[in-house]
Structures are given as structure tokens and as C-alpha cells.
Amino acid sequence: MKIAMIGTGYVGLVSGVCFSDFGHEVICVDKDPRKIEMLERGEIPIYEPGLDTLLAKNVAAGRLSFTGDLKAAVNGADAVFIAVGTPTRRGDGHADLTYVMAAAEEIAEAMTAYTVVVTKSTVPVGTNKAVHDVISRVRPGFAFDVASNPEFLREGAAIDDFMRPDRVVVGVTSEQARRVMGEIYRPLFLREFPILYTDLETAEMIKYAANAFLATKITFINEIARLCEKVGADVKQVSRGMGLDNRIGNKFLHAGPGYGGSCFPKDTQALARMGQDHAAPMQIVETVIKVNDEVKRRMIEKIVDLCDGSVNGKTIAVLGVTFKPNTDDMRDAPSLTIVPALVGAGANVRAVDPQGEREGAHLLPHVHWLSDAYGAATGADCVVILTEWNEFRALDLQKLAASMVEPRMADLRNIYNAQDAKAAGFAAYTSVGR
Ligand code: NAD
Structure with missing residues (x-):
């Protein structure tokens, strides 16, 4: 199969690389020239374990390439996947479909033969119908189908999730589209990973x-x-x-x-x-949305309480800023709520994150970045564990406490326990729900 993947973000790049590893011929497209230049040099614009090796292997095999030229990529493709962002629209909570619709229009103009246009982005129910309408308007009478193929991969374990999925969901409206999608996912089907065919609306809703x-x-x-x-x-x-x-x-x-x-x-x-x-x-x-906001705010209170009611003038070492380990993704990370609140309350915040500094440096402007937990804790009044990276799971608590002015720990991932922290010299320790 010849596949064009529109968008080389966390989902598009992983999907494109994995499809090429299935043996398909894949061209990945992005409108960000910086990303395409990096990819052409064999560099990865995001951090995702194992992606560099798999990408290099498939580029070398001649099955995977990158371009900024959507038209060239769509030319002759059996399927074109839309994997662009669908962020929250400012003000009303709706998914912003600007990028999806713009991509659909560009694809419509570029199609040269029967094509299945597949939405991989997470989109509200009814979007695939709207994509169909846009394409029909731009290319009246042209033979194509739309398909909904939501993605369930988790950042940090994305390749394994893609290669060994719990299920693949495919929403289709024609036998021909079903055949093309079946062919694309055949390597998974052969290994008995379930493929669930539905209508478009059901596939959109499942995600x-x-x-x-x-x-x-x-x-x-x-x-x-x-x-x-x-x-x-x-x-x-x-x-x-x-x-x-x-x-x-x-x-x-x-x-x-x-x-x-x-x-x-x-x-x-x-x-x-x-x-x-x-x-x-x-x-x-x-x-759930309301309670989750309260949970994040409660973490700020926890830290302030641990610091005897005020963080003003205190030095706080934050371990981990990404929303979870093994990714550099900072989007909507709890750190983006918690760290500015601490800074606003007068704390001097230091941060350590194995992959988060590049994004974090401009999202958390008043933070001083350090390269390891012990360096960050030296002279600090409080250590806050925000992301459970492996390097924060087996810290030498005694060494950590000894380097601090006032050894206190807010362990917001429940990695350690009060007894061990006390034995290591922490005067105060708090965690979540214990
Ligand atoms: P992302 O922001 O990392 O990547 C989107 C990419 O699309 C960007 O590189 C952007 O430059 C590119 N782009 C936008 N418009 C384009 C166009 N017209 N032509 C070419 N390139 C274009 O987004 P992401 O995290 O990969 O998410 C993509 C979609 O997948 C979203 O709908 C998201 O909800 C969904 N999803 C994400 C995850 C995840 O873990 N990140 C998991 C499952 C589903």
C-alpha cells in the first residue's frame, strides 16, 4: 500500500514509521519545514523511545520518506491519513477542527485516483461526514471514501502500543474502503490483534x-x-x-x-x-473535569502546608515537569498549574526533567533548570516529585536529605513512604492519599 501521513507529531510520526515497518510505502508530510528538515537528517523532533532506530531502519529500506509537499505525497496514495492536531478551541471547549478541515481541502485538491482519506486525529462525532462534504465540494464526482481510524497509542510506549494494540477501530462506509484499511492493518490482523469495523460515528465516539x-x-x-x-x-x-x-x-x-x-x-x-x-x-x-482541576490545586496547598504555610522565599526543587515519564510532552501537564502557583507565591523554583527542559524552559519562564535531582535539592527547602521518571524512583534519600537546608518532600506520585523518608532524615514528608 502507498500511504501519505499528514502531520508528523506524536501520532503521525509514530503511525507513519510503524506503517512503513509493516512493509508499506509511506510518505510523511508536515507543514512545519523545521520538522521535515530534521527528519530528513534522520533526527526526531519529539522524544519517543525507540522511534529513532525504527525510523532509520525504514528510511534505509527505502520505504519511508518525508516532505513538505502534500500534493506530491498524496499523488497515487491508496490512503491518506490526517494526523494533525485537534486542540481545544479557545473559549468554548470544542475541538478546534481548523487543521483537519484545512488538510482535507488540500488532500482533495491533490488526489489523483481513488483514495481513502482516513482521519486518525481525535475528532468529534460528525467530523468525518464533514470531511467527506469538504472533499466532495472541492472535487465533485471524484471517487474517494473517508474512514475514521482513531489512535489509542500512549506517548512513551507509542511503538509498542501501535505494534501490539488492544484493538484497532476502523469506521467505514464502503466495502472498498474496508478492503484498503484491512490491507493496511493486515500484519496486525495476521497476528490476531482485533480489528473492529464500525460506522463513522461509532468509531469517532469510541475514542x-x-x-x-x-x-x-x-x-x-x-x-x-x-x-x-x-x-x-x-x-x-x-x-x-x-x-x-x-x-x-x-x-x-x-x-x-x-x-x-x-x-x-x-x-x-x-x-x-x-x-x-x-x-x-x-x-x-x-x-471529572471540575474535580481534576481541584486535584491539581490541592497539590499546591499540600506543598504550601508542608512548607509551614508559606513558600515565600523558600527554594523548591521540582523533580519532573512532563505530564508523564518517557515523553517530552508538556501539554496540559500538572506542572503548568503547580509550578507557576509556587513561583507566584514567592518560591524560588528549580526543576529537573530528563526530557522536559526544552519545552519547559519557555512554558515555565521563572524556573532555574538543573541536570540532576541531587544538584536541584542542594540547599533547597523542599523537594516535590511531580513526574515518576525512572531516575526519580530510586533516589538515595539520605544523600538527598543531607544536601537540603530543610529536608521536606512532597511525593505526589507515591513513590516513597513516610517511614523511609523519616529514616533518611526528612523532617516532613507528604504524599497523595496516604
Ligand atoms: P501534534 O501537535 O504533535 O502534531 C500535529 C502535526 O501536524 C504538527 O507537526 C503540525 O505541524 C502538523 N500539521 C498541521 N496541519 C498540517 C497540514 N495541513 N499539513 C501538514 N502538516 C500539518 O499532535 P499529536 O499529539 O500527534 O496529535 C494529533 C492527533 O492525534 C490529535 O487529534 C490528538 O488528539 C490525537 N491523538 C494524540 C495522541 C497522543 O498521545 N499525542 C494519542 C492518540 C490520539
Whole structure:
């Protein structure tokens, strides 16, 4: 199959590289010339473990290339994937479809033979129909189909998620489109990963429902964590006790500083907005959004309380700023709420993150960046663990405490425990739900 991938962000680049590894001929397109130049040099504009090696392998095999020329990439393609951003539209919570629609129009102008135009971006129900209408308007009578193929990969584990998915969801309206999509995903089908064919609307809804459900699960355990703190229960054990129940499962059941990232915040908002627009309010999801905001704010109170009621003039070492480990993605990370609040309250904030500094440097302007946890903690009044990178999971707590002015730790990922922290010399330790 000949595939054009429009957008080389976290989803487009991973999908393009993985499709080429399946054996397809893939051309990845981006309108950002800086990204294309980097990719042509064999460099990766994002941090995603394993992507560099897989990309190099497929470029060398002659199956994968990059261009800024959408027209050339679409020429003769069996399928064109739209993998551009769908951020929250300013002001109203709707998904901003400007990039999707612009791409659809460009694709329409460039098609040379029957093409399946596949939306991989997360888009509200009805968008694929709208994409169909745009293309029909630009190219009346031209043979094409649209397909909805939402992506479920997780940043940080994206290649494995793409290559070994729990399921692939494909919304189609014609037998021909179904055949093309089946051919594209055949290597997965042969390895017995389930492919679920639906109509367009159902495929679009599955993605939002799945993300909102996961965001709800996280928020649920965060609320339980708060109650645990009041009644003297340990949320880590509660999670374990719940998660061992197969009907519940242990994933997305870890209490922490609130969900963030490039998907959950914007997708829950877009789903809530969709519900309002169709007079079918998503009341649970609306509450989840509100509670998650409160969770993030509560983390600020926790840190301030730990610092005897004020962080003014205190030095705080923040370990981790990305929304989760193994990515450089800072979009809607809890750090973007917590760190500015600490700075605003007069704290001197130092930060360490294995991959987050490049983005973080301009998103968190008053922060002093250091390269390791011990350096950041030296002379500090408080250490805050915000992201559970591996390098923060096995810290020498004694060494850390010894270098601090006032050894205090806010462990917002529940990596350590109060007993060990105290034994290592921490005068105060707080975590979430314990
Ligand atoms: P991103 O912002 O990282 O990448 C989007 C890319 O598209 C950018 O490089 C941009 O320059 C490019 N682009 C925009 N318009 C273009 C055009 N007309 N022609 C060529 N290139 C164009 O976004 P992302 O994180 O990869 O997300 C893409 C979509 O996938 C979103 O809808 C998102 O919700 C969804 N999604 C993301 C994830 C994730 O973990 N990031 C997971 C599943 C689904």
C-alpha cells in the first residue's frame, strides 16, 4: 500500500514509521519545514523511545520518506491519513477542527485516483461526514471514501502500543474502503490483534468514550485518595485491592497530582461540549473535569502546608515537569498549574526533567533548570516529585536529605513512604492519599 501521513507529531510520526515497518510505502508530510528538515537528517523532533532506530531502519529500506509537499505525497496514495492536531478551541471547549478541515481541502485538491482519506486525529462525532462534504465540494464526482481510524497509542510506549494494540477501530462506509484499511492493518490482523469495523460515528465516539472513561478512573481514585487522607486509609493499598478485581483492573488507578497531557484534558472537554450541543449532558465527565482541576490545586496547598504555610522565599526543587515519564510532552501537564502557583507565591523554583527542559524552559519562564535531582535539592527547602521518571524512583534519600537546608518532600506520585523518608532524615514528608 502507498500511504501519505499528514502531520508528523506524536501520532503521525509514530503511525507513519510503524506503517512503513509493516512493509508499506509511506510518505510523511508536515507543514512545519523545521520538522521535515530534521527528519530528513534522520533526527526526531519529539522524544519517543525507540522511534529513532525504527525510523532509520525504514528510511534505509527505502520505504519511508518525508516532505513538505502534500500534493506530491498524496499523488497515487491508496490512503491518506490526517494526523494533525485537534486542540481545544479557545473559549468554548470544542475541538478546534481548523487543521483537519484545512488538510482535507488540500488532500482533495491533490488526489489523483481513488483514495481513502482516513482521519486518525481525535475528532468529534460528525467530523468525518464533514470531511467527506469538504472533499466532495472541492472535487465533485471524484471517487474517494473517508474512514475514521482513531489512535489509542500512549506517548512513551507509542511503538509498542501501535505494534501490539488492544484493538484497532476502523469506521467505514464502503466495502472498498474496508478492503484498503484491512490491507493496511493486515500484519496486525495476521497476528490476531482485533480489528473492529464500525460506522463513522461509532468509531469517532469510541475514542472519546475510551479517553473520558480513563480520565474518570484516574479522577475517581484521586477522590478516594482525598478521603483516604481524612480517614487514615492508604490509597496505594486501596488501588491494589481494587485493581486485583478483574472487572476493575489495575491500570489508571494510581492516585497523583491530576491527569494532564495532550489528550485527556482536551478530549474530556470536547466530549462535554458535544453532550451540551446535543442536549445529552455528559454529567459525569463534566464533574471529572471540575474535580481534576481541584486535584491539581490541592497539590499546591499540600506543598504550601508542608512548607509551614508559606513558600515565600523558600527554594523548591521540582523533580519532573512532563505530564508523564518517557515523553517530552508538556501539554496540559500538572506542572503548568503547580509550578507557576509556587513561583507566584514567592518560591524560588528549580526543576529537573530528563526530557522536559526544552519545552519547559519557555512554558515555565521563572524556573532555574538543573541536570540532576541531587544538584536541584542542594540547599533547597523542599523537594516535590511531580513526574515518576525512572531516575526519580530510586533516589538515595539520605544523600538527598543531607544536601537540603530543610529536608521536606512532597511525593505526589507515591513513590516513597513516610517511614523511609523519616529514616533518611526528612523532617516532613507528604504524599497523595496516604
Ligand atoms: P501534534 O501537535 O504533535 O502534531 C500535529 C502535526 O501536524 C504538527 O507537526 C503540525 O505541524 C502538523 N500539521 C498541521 N496541519 C498540517 C497540514 N495541513 N499539513 C501538514 N502538516 C500539518 O499532535 P499529536 O499529539 O500527534 O496529535 C494529533 C492527533 O492525534 C490529535 O487529534 C490528538 O488528539 C490525537 N491523538 C494524540 C495522541 C497522543 O498521545 N499525542 C494519542 C492518540 C490520539
